[in-house]
Amino acid sequence: MQFDVETSRITYANFAAKRGIQLDQKRLFPAFLKHYDRLSVETSCFGHNSCGPRSWWIQLVSHSIADSMEGTSNSGICEEIGSDLYDFYNTKEAWQLIEPNIGEILQKLSKSGLRLGVISNFDGRLHSLLRQFDLSKHFDSIVLSGEFGREKPAPELFKLTAEQCGLKGTSELLHIGNDLDKDYKGAISAGAQALLFDPQNKHPNIPDQEKLVKICDLERILL
Numbered sequence: 001m002q003f004d005v006e007t008s009r010i011t012y013a014n015f016a017a018k019r020g021i022q023l024d025q026k027r028l029f030p031a032f033l034k035h036y037d038r039l040s041v042e043t044s045c046f047g048h049n050s051c052g053p054r055s056w057w058i059q060l061v062s063h064s065i066a067d068s069m070e071g072t073s074n075s076g077i078c079e080e081i082g083s084d085l086y087d088f089y090n091t092k093e094a095w096q097l098i099e100p101n102i103g104e105i106l107q108k109l110s111k112s113g114l115r116l117g118v119i120s121n122f123d124g125r126l127h128s129l130l131r132q133f134d135l136s137k138h139f140d141s142i143v144l145s146g147e148f149g150r151e152k153p154a155p156e157l158f159k160l161t162a163e164q165c166g167l168k169g170t171s172e173l174l175h176i177g178n179d180l181d182k183d184y185k186g187a188i189s190a191g192a193q194a195l196l197f198d199p200q201n202k203h204p205n206i207p208d209q210e211k212l213v214k215i216c217d218l219e220r221i222l223l
Helices: 005-018 025-042 053-068 075-088 102-111 125-132 155-164 180-189 217-222
Strands: 117-120 141-144 174-177 193-197
Touching: 005 025, 005 053, 005 075, 025 053, 053 075, 102 217, 117 125, 117 155, 125 141, 141 155, 155 180, 174 180, 180 193
Parallel strands: 117 141, 174 193
Antiparallel strands: none
């Protein structure tokens, strides 16, 4: 699944408009990043062992909207918008699959005997989202930072995934992700193998054999 910044700006503005709030969309994303970084330091992993993910995200969204709205902010309305958006992003309508046939690809990989897992810096809503997309059945392990209390590139996440997939260690694990530091370098530091998902060639310095351009290429690489 992927998150599109421009689409999200429009979504935030539409949800705010339903509550009678007009947003300056140019200010929204910088405000979001500012409060995301602040809250990640104050209560890491989406409020793990503290306020919990719902409260964490509502704080993030409400502060971002308050900084982006035209006119005087109303904390109560901003929190209501945050709650609405939290629930919306727990539905498949808020997301799009990287490739429409990814379910077929995962099924082929799973049927071949490969153990599949998910390591994500996200909260527990991902369980529901994977079920809604009918993808959760393909995975032997789902490790989420919001439940585990650590985020990639922490090696513990890769080690736990290897354990849950029945591997002897991280050396038998191949991790694929689109973040150079958290996914690619993080996996290698944990002793795993890594492929950087880089369809737009943002990292030309990484060797081609260590990159993945299309999800469908996994069949050629792994089977």
